[in-house]
Amino acid sequence: MSLFVMKFGGSSVGTTERMQRVARRIIDKKLQGHRVVVVVSAMGDTTDDLIDKSKELTDNPPAREMDMLLTTGEQISVALLAMTIHKLGHEARSFTGWQAGIVTESVHGKARISEITPTRLHAALDAGAIAIVAGFQGMTEDGEITTLGRGGSDTTAVALAAAIRADVCEIYTDVDGIYSTDPRVVANARKLDVISYDEMLELAHLGAAVLHPRAVEYAKHYNVHLVVRSSFNQNEGTLVREEAAMEQGVVVSGIAFDKNVARISIVGVADIPGVLAKIFGALADESIDVDIIVQSGISNGKADFSFTVSLADRARALGVIERVREEVPYDEATFEENLVKVSIVGAGMVSNPGVAAKMFDVISKTGVSIKMVSTSEIKCSCVIAAEPLNEVVRALHTAYGLDTADAAFVGGPQDRR
Amino acid sequence: MSLFVMKFGGSSVGTTERMQRVARRIIDKKLQGHRVVVVVSAMGDTTDDLIDKSKELTDNPPAREMDMLLTTGEQISVALLAMTIHKLGHEARSFTGWQAGIVTESVHGKARISEITPTRLHAALDAGAIAIVAGFQGMTEDGEITTLGRGGSDTTAVALAAAIRADVCEIYTDVDGIYSTDPRVVANARKLDVISYDEMLELAHLGAAVLHPRAVEYAKHYNVHLVVRSSFNQNEGTLVREEAAMEQGVVVSGIAFDKNVARISIVGVADIPGVLAKIFGALADESIDVDIIVQSGISNGKADFSFTVSLADRARALGVIERVREEVPYDEATFEENLVKVSIVGAGMVSNPGVAAKMFDVISKTGVSIKMVSTSEIKCSCVIAAEPLNEVVRALHTAYGLDTADAAFVGGPQDRR
Numbered sequence A, B: 001m002s003l004f005v006m007k008f009g010g011s012s013v014g015t016t017e018r019m020q021r022v023a024r025r026i027i028d029k030k031l032q033g034h035r036v037v038v039v040v041s042a043m044g045d046t047t048d049d050l051i052d053k054s055k056e057l058t059d060n061p062p063a064r065e066m067d068m069l070l071t072t073g074e075q076i077s078v079a080l081l082a083m084t085i086h087k088l089g090h091e092a093r094s095f096t097g098w099q100a101g102i103v104t105e106s107v108h109g110k111a112r113i114s115e116i117t118p119t120r121l122h123a124a125l126d127a128g129a130i131a132i133v134a135g136f137q138g139m140t141e142d143g144e145i146t147t148l149g150r151g152g153s154d155t156t157a158v159a160l161a162a163a164i165r166a167d168v169c170e171i172y173t174d175v176d177g178i179y180s181t182d183p184r185v186v187a188n189a190r191k192l193d194v195i196s197y198d199e200m201l202e203l204a205h206l207g208a209a210v211l212h213p214r215a216v217e218y219a220k221h222y223n224v225h226l227v228v229r230s231s232f233n234q235n236e237g238t239l240v241r242e243e244a245a246m247e248q249g250v251v252v253s254g255i256a257f258d259k260n261v262a263r264i265s266i267v268g269v270a271d272i273p274g275v276l277a278k279i280f281g282a283l284a285d286e287s288i289d290v291d292i293i294v295q296s297g298i299s300n301g302k303a304d305f306s307f308t309v310s311l312a313d314r315a316r317a318l319g320v321i322e323r324v325r326e327e328v329p330y331d332e333a334t335f336e337e338n339l340v341k342v343s344i345v346g347a348g349m350v351s352n353p354g355v356a357a358k359m360f361d362v363i364s365k366t367g368v369s370i371k372m373v374s375t376s377e378i379k380c381s382c383v384i385a386a387e388p389l390n391e392v393v394r395a396l397h398t399a400y401g402l403d404t405a406d407a408a409f410v411g412g413p414q415d416r417r
Helices: A016-031 A046-057 A063-087 A119-126 A152-163 A197-205 A213-222 A275-285 A311-323 A347-351 A354-365 A389-399 B016-031 B046-057 B063-087 B119-126 B152-163 B197-205 B213-222 B275-285 B311-323 B354-365 B389-399
Strands: A003-008 A035-040 A092-095 A102-104 A113-116 A130-134 A137-139 A145-147 A168-173 A194-196 A226-230 A238-241 A254-258 A262-270 A293-295 A302-309 A332-336 A339-345 A370-376 A379-385 B003-008 B035-040 B092-095 B102-104 B113-116 B130-134 B137-139 B145-147 B168-173 B194-196 B226-230 B238-241 B254-258 B262-270 B293-299 B302-309 B332-336 B339-345 B370-376 B379-385
Touching: A003 A016, A003 A152, A016 A035, A016 A063, A016 A130, A016 B046, A035 A063, A035 A119, A035 A152, A046 A063, A046 B016, A046 B063, A063 A092, A063 A130, A063 A137, A063 A145, A063 B046, A063 B063, A063 B092, A092 A119, A092 B063, A102 A152, A113 A152, A119 A130, A130 A152, A137 A152, A152 A168, A152 A213, A194 A197, A197 A213, A197 A238, A197 A254, A197 A339, A254 A389, A262 A275, A262 A311, A275 A302, A275 A311, A302 A311, A311 A332, A339 A354, A339 A389, A354 A370, A354 A379, A354 A389, B003 B016, B003 B152, B016 B035, B016 B063, B016 B130, B035 B063, B035 B119, B035 B152, B046 B063, B063 B092, B063 B130, B063 B137, B063 B145, B092 B119, B102 B152, B113 B152, B119 B130, B130 B152, B137 B152, B152 B168, B152 B213, B194 B197, B197 B213, B197 B238, B197 B254, B197 B339, B254 B389, B262 B275, B262 B311, B275 B302, B275 B311, B293 B370, B302 B311, B311 B332, B339 B354, B339 B389, B354 B370, B354 B379, B354 B389
Parallel strands: A003 A035, A003 A168, A035 A130, A092 A130, A102 A137, A168 A226, A194 A238, B003 B035, B003 B168, B035 B130, B092 B130, B102 B137, B168 B226, B194 B238
Antiparallel strands: A102 A113, A137 A145, A226 A238, A254 A339, A262 A302, A262 A332, A293 A302, A339 A379, A370 A379, B102 B113, B137 B145, B226 B238, B254 B339, B262 B302, B262 B332, B293 B302, B339 B379, B370 B379
């Protein structure tokens, strides 16, 4: 008998039929003799509908009240799922985040879990019931309702799995697992049987939307045995774990890409001490995440910088750059859009010096020029023009030996909550 | 500066415009220098929509999970109302039932409030904020979410008013106050300026749907200064209080009627000891509320009984009667529908012996025969055929001097939650 955490996203429970299928899947696990804790997101469009309701009333709702509003979505899901399981003849008890003992820091909209006291979940399991927990939510020590932000239900599942020492945390989604790249772009993309936390973290950060990075961080930190699999079939899925056994000859595990990229360039920056700290400190103060930073050589006592931010932050970032101009004189600030960041990820890269060079070579052969480069021990990212992205990804996929003939992609939009 | 509890029903906040109007009304109260706690029901059809969702999945949901599901309706209301008030430039904090410190007994679907610890409400008021509490819900000592059943939001408002020692508890509804009878039946029905708790309790029990009986009981028990008034205008409404100052010459304050009546008759019951206890004990065990009970004279060692139940309970009641037949032999059990219970209510009745006789006389003059009679110190009820109900009510209204020329009825369905 093992202890399982099973997490289902909003599209997996979006209709009556899907809710019933998920219920049967959970019951199957129970009938195999396991103890089961389930984490569910809000059904289908529920969250968007609630956001729309708030927008009819205000364009600037207090974060506290948004949390109060949005957490009802998951509460509806857990109640209905518990009813469905009950209807099928099994015991189930639903729990809100606070009832499940999920305590978060005192931040609304994107709180981090600080502690879990799963007393009531253990009591439910001991009574032979399936415990069903609302994802994405928690409570502060003062009893305020909070949400965990994007990918919050993944985080709830992994954090709960760590807290109750679950044997396995299964993330059910609408794809078969983690792919070597997006199967909508590369038809014979390969489903990975196993991947390391670090590789998954890079892929997650780089735009592979199956699993939220924060959930992967939790899993790595608490060494949670994490499986990403389909809620539509019985395929094995992808195991995410500490040290992925390298498949023979595989250096690069996956290729990710992110279209949410804007490049900002600052030309002719006076080369005074602390320039970088001033510019990027001011951006950080505005909570603007900067990704790749490139500084070109200094000439005539002036330097050029460029860096990337998300498209949504582009205008705010330019505003910050304009404001620091008094302190940090420069000639000109410009921006560029219609870009994409393509990345190769693989734990084997660190010991294979030619991997990055090969990437530059493959990209250049497609006739695309590389605008920025960033590397880490297990990834290499290039910022290039957005077109022809698919051709570049396919070329890389083939060049690193990731193509396979038998991969099958189960379509549909991917869950993020 | 006074402390107000203001309660708004679901239809009062059913649309964006109505929500905004309610928000302005609350802010007006605050701007008059008062401290304000607001209780809100679920918006418009939210509760029915949630019930429909559960029905798609099961016809017999666990009561615990229904409470988990339905309490989201009020949580959505309080969050959106707090946002709306915030948008209009004032501080508001929303609270679920458990956050407001409302503790109930461990019963799902119709829990009674056992204790209120309004610490967080006081903190919000002390911080200058408007406190907005989800009606209809609470939490058991074990942290289970419960609902208070029909009329629950009225009860929340009155119980909170008692707990925080509010100066006034205002129940906002879509009528101007408590009327001498249903203005849809009697065009010149009179809005009452004042009514006693006991009279209100009788009227509430007898089908005047403006205020839930349990809320009136709470108000009477804790001597809460209760006002029923319209959310659509600034009229004074009706004050419900301990000793209503009798208006000159008014013996009967109001006329109520209830079409939700079925009469069950048991003919030829063996006159053995404890017969009544056995029959009505068995009905009580099934949670069937029995209203009027009439026993006709005993002849040949046998008695006839009749009693009334709600239409919804009629079939179950007959089943119970059938089951007790072994213990309590009888000749026959029959039922009758298409009945109505008409009642006159007034604190002055007890000292005016001719009041009931006048009622029988007025009804008989309309050509309707009286099937059952029940009296208390402040009311007299007759069960009669459902037609011609309106004629009977109008005749009684005139006979007891309740007609007025200037009454205006603000239409629309009445709130119950």
